Amino acid sequence: MIEELPLQDEKIPVSKGLSLHAAHERFVSPLHQLVLSNRHWLQHSLNWPQFVGGEDDTRQNLLSNRMLHQRGYAKVFMIVQGDDVVGVLSFNAIEPLNKTGYIGYWLDEAHQGQGIITRCLQAFMHYYAQQGEVRRFVIKCRVENERSNQVALRNGFLLEGCLKQAEFLNGHYHDQNIYARIIDEVLE
């Protein structure tokens, strides 16, 4: 359960009961609990969960992401369903000149298979495309990460190529697919 949100916080509505909320200290506890309960499972696809110790690690991570978010070099949003944080959707990096954003996401294991990431991703991309901040959206994922490849394909991304041994995970370098989608819809 999270506290009530002040109005000035950046929020992207997705659908009834589902929204994206910019990284903020108020999410430290729920996010940390979510990471802990998904840590072993997430470690199959992401390298960082093994390094998360106490709640202070999550706080430091969230606060540095908030700073990058405010400066426009990254964007990190909590996926909030009802009153619960159920995942994270982000631009891990933004190249402002190229208007290119590198997307990352993860979900609570029990919340997979409901289209949550797909619906959030659609709202997220159109939000930044309309603002004119990002026009090239990129997803890079391990070739073996079937669910993440499906997210890219389900959301209209095109496979541009395969990056050889580009992702270090659990002691090995894995090939990565690179997908992109261009959305040009700047409001006049």
Ligand SMILES: CC(C)(COP(=O)(O)OP(=O)(O)OC[C@H]1O[C@@H](n2cnc3c(N)ncnc32)[C@H](O)[C@@H]1OP(=O)(O)O)[C@@H](O)C(=O)NCCC(=O)NCCS
């Ligand atoms: C990658 C990950 C976010 C995908 O989650 P997901 O729930 O499969 O993704 P989506 O939101 O696109 O949901 C699609 C599923 O919901 C179903 N669905 C239900 N309603 C839907 C809707 N309105 N729209 C789309 N799909 C819907 C689809 O049929 C599909 O189910 P299936 O996989 O059983 O066929 C999740 O597996 C995850 O967190 N993995 C670990 C971390 C990770 O790998 N991150 C990416 C690193 S590159």
